[in-house]
Amino acid sequence: MDIxxxxxxxxxxxxVKRYTNSKSRMISSLGMPLLFLVAxxxxxxxxxxxxxxxAFILPGILAxxxxxxxxxxxxxxxxxxxxxxxxxxxxxxxxxxxxVIGRTLGGATTAIIQGIIILLLGFALTGTPVPSLLxxxxxxxxxxxxxxxxxxxxxxxxxxxxEVETFQLLMNLIVMPLIFLSNALFPxxxxxxxxxxxxxxxxxxxxxxxxRIMMIGSGTFSLGMDFGIAFAGLIVMITAASYLxxxxxx
Amino acid sequence: MNTVEVSSLVKKFNGFTAVKGVSxxxxxxxxxxxxxxxxxxxxxxxxxxxxxxxxxxxxxxVNGFDIVAHPDEVRGSIGIVFQDPTVDTRLTAYDNLDIHxxxxxxxxxxxxxxxxxxxxxxxxxxxxxxxxxxxxGGMRRRLEIARGLMHTPKLLFLDEPTLGLDPQTRRHIWSxxxxxxxxxxxxxxxxHYLEEADYLCDRIAIIDHGEIKVLDTPKNLKSxxxxxxxxxxxxxxxxxxxxxxxxxxxKEPRISEMTVSFETKNGGKLVPKVMEAVLKxxxxxxxxxxxxxxxxxxxxxYTGSSIREEKAAxxxxxxxxxxxxx
Numbered sequence: 273m274d275i276x277x278x279x280x281x282x283x284x285x286x287x288v289k290r291y292t293n294s295k296s297r298m299i300s301s302l303g304m305p306l307l308f309l310v311a312x313x314x315x316x317x318x319x320x321x322x323x324x325x326x327a328f329i330l331p332g333i334l335a336x337x338x339x340x341x342x343x344x345x346x347x348x349x350x351x352x353x354x355x356x357x358x359x360x361x362x363x364x365x366x367x368x369x370x371x372v373i374g375r376t377l378g379g380a381t382t383a384i385i386q387g388i389i390i391l392l393l394g395f396a397l398t399g400t401p402v403p404s405l406l407x408x409x410x411x412x413x414x415x416x417x418x419x420x421x422x423x424x425x426x427x428x429x430x431x432x433x434x435e436v437e438t439f440q441l442l443m444n445l446i447v448m449p450l451i452f453l454s455n456a457l458f459p460x461x462x463x464x465x466x467x468x469x470x471x472x473x474x475x476x477x478x479x480x481x482x483x484r485i486m487m488i489g490s491g492t493f494s495l496g497m498d499f500g501i502a503f504a505g506l507i508v509m510i511t512a513a514s515y516l517x518x519x520x521x522x
Numbered sequence: 523m524n525t526v527e528v529s530s531l532v533k534k535f536n537g538f539t540a541v542k543g544v545s546x547x548x549x550x551x552x553x554x555x556x557x558x559x560x561x562x563x564x565x566x567x568x569x570x571x572x573x574x575x576x577x578x579x580x581x582x583x584v585n586g587f588d589i590v591a592h593p594d595e596v597r598g599s600i601g602i603v604f605q606d607p608t609v610d611t612r613l614t615a616y617d618n619l620d621i622h623x624x625x626x627x628x629x630x631x632x633x634x635x636x637x638x639x640x641x642x643x644x645x646x647x648x649x650x651x652x653x654x655x656x657x658x659g660g661m662r663r664r665l666e667i668a669r670g671l672m673h674t675p676k677l678l679f680l681d682e683p684t685l686g687l688d689p690q691t692r693r694h695i696w697s698x699x700x701x702x703x704x705x706x707x708x709x710x711x712x713x714h715y716l717e718e719a720d721y722l723c724d725r726i727a728i729i730d731h732g733e734i735k736v737l738d739t740p741k742n743l744k745s746x747x748x749x750x751x752x753x754x755x756x757x758x759x760x761x762x763x764x765x766x767x768x769x770x771x772x773k774e775p776r777i778s779e780m781t782v783s784f785e786t787k788n789g790g791k792l793v794p795k796v797m798e799a800v801l802k803x804x805x806x807x808x809x810x811x812x813x814x815x816x817x818x819x820x821x822x823x824y825t826g827s828s829i830r831e832e833k834a835a836x837x838x839x840x841x842x843x844x845x846x847x848x
């Protein structure tokens with residue numbers, strides 16, 4: 273067990289080292305969320321008097337950052353396959369389960385670091401009051417659950433697809449809709465009916481809702497439901513990733 | 523007990539049989555070579571022995587562990603240097619080795635000492651803390667070899683260790699491999715470079731179309747051919763081959779473009795007789811050559827064709843990788 277834990281740590285360490293070694297990736301994946309926060313947030317706030325849109329989308333932008341970084345981390349197994357490192361992992365005396373868990377935790381760690389940076393910048397830029405310690409702890413837990421399930425989602429995708437050419441396609445066709453067809457940028461009750469339906473079956477909406485309740489005190493669902501769906505998602509995604517990655521070979 | 527025992531190993535991919543029942547054994551401390559063209563089934567055999575893919579049928583044991591029943595034990599006891607690069611270019615040399623050591627369950631102190639040892643062996647000590655993306659192809663390959671040795675495996679698999687490297691770097695890698703052999707490590711090497719197999723291996727299995735055609739020491743393989751090979755170049759190779767057949771020196775002289783070659787016991791003495799007969803038949807000779815058989819001739823003897831040359835340039839792939847900044 274100790275040895276298995278140290279192998280999980282090895283996989284985690286590799287992910288985190290790669291991340292800290294690549295400053296450009298760190299900065300570029302912060303760029304888009306920041307742009308959304310400042311341009312979209314600032315623009316709409318000015319358009320709708322009396323509605324602090326920047327504060328409203330801050331949880332959405334946080335979710336967006338976590339989503340981008342997490343899925344990217346998971347799907348990048350495709351690159352490891354292309355560049356050979358996957359063979360090194362598969363040839364090691366470590367189980368597939370160990371690799372999935374180590375990678376999930378590693379990817380989640382990078383996503384949480386990105387999330388915390390966005391959160392701090394967000395509080396500073398939008399003037400949103402910093403929530404209580406209890407809520408900050410809740411936000412952290414939700415970020416951990418959300419990022420882990422999204423990395424696992426990425427691993428599952430990468431295990432099915434495998435071709436490098438589809439990497440960008442996956443990112444654009446799955447990641448972008450997950451954010452735009454959720455409540456990250458718009459309140460659910462103001463959406464057209466069809467979007468309301470889509471948003472409420474999009475699991476991202478529940479995480480955004482939970483973050484929003486804990487950050488600005490307003491939300492659509494209950495915190496219990498938000499956390500419940502996030503945890504359920506984590507179990508489903510880890511199971512799917514373990515199963516699908518377990519079936520892949522070199 | 524042999525380090526590796528392989529018995530009728532078969533691998534099929536969607537109806538295509540890549541490996542058609544190979545059997546061989548490798549003794550402890552032996553440097554065993556699998557020689558064959560690309561697509562002969564060398565890498566597939568290695569992937570089965572290293573438990574990366576399951577065999578369709580047949581069995582094999584590696585370091586005493588069955589490859590199907592105990593894959594984890596097999597993986598823990600072997601080192602592998604793959605044909606394609608598998609080091610992480612966005613990590614330093616040290617981190618590549620350190621993470622490898624952790625994956626193989628090595629403790630901190632052992633890891634540190636071993637990293638210094640293997641880096642010294644492949645002469646990369648000064649590059650310890652440099653990012654691998656700044657390494658040349660030869661340096662990366664040396665790092666791969668260092669990593670394969672990191673957990674002090676008893677058996678090392680080297681899949682085309684010098685593929686795509688320049689001749690100088692190749693010689694360099696050969697000297698490392700010879701060093702490893704001197705340390706008593708059992709090595710299984712695949713290659714499609716004949717001189718590499720000849721230079722390094724204790725025994726060679728010539729593999730083609732998924733089958734082992736012959737297995738012996740390089741010396742014995744070359745002596746199978748007999749004394750020497752006579753090659754005659756002429757404008758009319760078909761007629762020339764006919765004359766040689768009639769002389770009874772060779773049943774089936776081989777025609778390759780304008781050259782007719784055949785194996786014979788004592789080529790030097792035969793040349794004047796052959797020339798006389800050929801000239802009498804009115805065939806003009808462009809050139810005539812007698813040479814001692816090389817592994818290439820052995821290869822042609824058993825597979826009926828020259829070893830196919832590598833077309834996909836791995837060095838080009840590496841350049842592409844570097845350009846993409848991975």
